[in-house]
Amino acid sequence: xxxxxxxxxxxxxxxxxLIDAMDDSPALRWVGDEQLHLTLRFIGxxxxxxxxxxxxALARIRFAAFELAVRGVGRFEQRNGGALWAGVEPRAxxxxxxxxxxxxxxxxxxxxxxxxxxxxxxLARWNxxxxxxxxxxxxxxxxxxxxxxxxxxxVLFESHLxxxxxxxxxxxxxxxxxxx
Ligand code: 2AM
Numbered sequence: 001x002x003x004x005x006x007x008x009x010x011x012x013x014x015x016x017x018l019i020d021a022m023d024d025s026p027a028l029r030w031v032g033d034e035q036l037h038l039t040l041r042f043i044g045x046x047x048x049x050x051x052x053x054x055x056x057a058l059a060r061i062r063f064a065a066f067e068l069a070v071r072g073v074g075r076f077e078q079r080n081g082g083a084l085w086a087g088v089e090p091r092a093x094x095x096x097x098x099x100x101x102x103x104x105x106x107x108x109x110x111x112x113x114x115x116x117x118x119x120x121x122x123l124a125r126w127n128x129x130x131x132x133x134x135x136x137x138x139x140x141x142x143x144x145x146x147x148x149x150x151x152x153x154x155v156l157f158e159s160h161l162x163x164x165x166x167x168x169x170x171x172x173x174x175x176x177x178x179x180x
Contacts, residue, residue, distance in 0.1 A: 007037035007157055008040065037155075064177045065177060083122045086123055154174050
């Protein structure tokens with residue numbers, strides 16, 4: 001089985017800004033540089049033939065390159081903790097691209113996504129008992145803001161899980177059309 005997801009990989013200067021926003025707070029498990037991405041569609045575990053059909057459907061997507069900037073931080077709460085993330089703006093082009101990817105996945109035979117799309121770049125995971133520290137950090141980083149960067153491709157990743165955390169392998173890069 002192949003555990004797949006589709007994401008935007010921010011360029012190095014943007015990743016550097018995100019890494020600079022991290023601190024040594026023991027309350028948070030920060031992600032590494034190689035794990036920074038904006039998920040457009042989490043696909044999950046699929047067999048090889050479906051993986052091939054997904055890759056082919058994604059390769060047929062036509063979408064114009066666009067600019068994004070990182071802006072602000074936020075947090076998701078699950079039962080035992082959650083994620084701290086950086087937001088992006090504007091959301092419209094990234095949501096449109098995600099919707100196109102969603103249609104391509106469904107045409108290829110993937111079950112439709114029922115959850116709403118919230119574009120974000122996960123920076124850290126946290127445990128419920130450290131919620132106060134996470135809220136304090138979220139306030140301190142509220143003014144996080146990057147220069148706009150060009151999104152001119154998206155990536156199909158395979159996630160390999162291990163004891164040392166996930167390793168994300170690039171399976172295919174799909175270019176976007178010339179901006180504007
Ligand atoms: P994230 O975007 O909040 O960090 C690979 O696992 C990527 O897919 C991660 O970026 C992860 O979360 C995202 N993702 C979305 N839904 C997921 C799910 N149900 N299980 C695992 N990862 C998921």
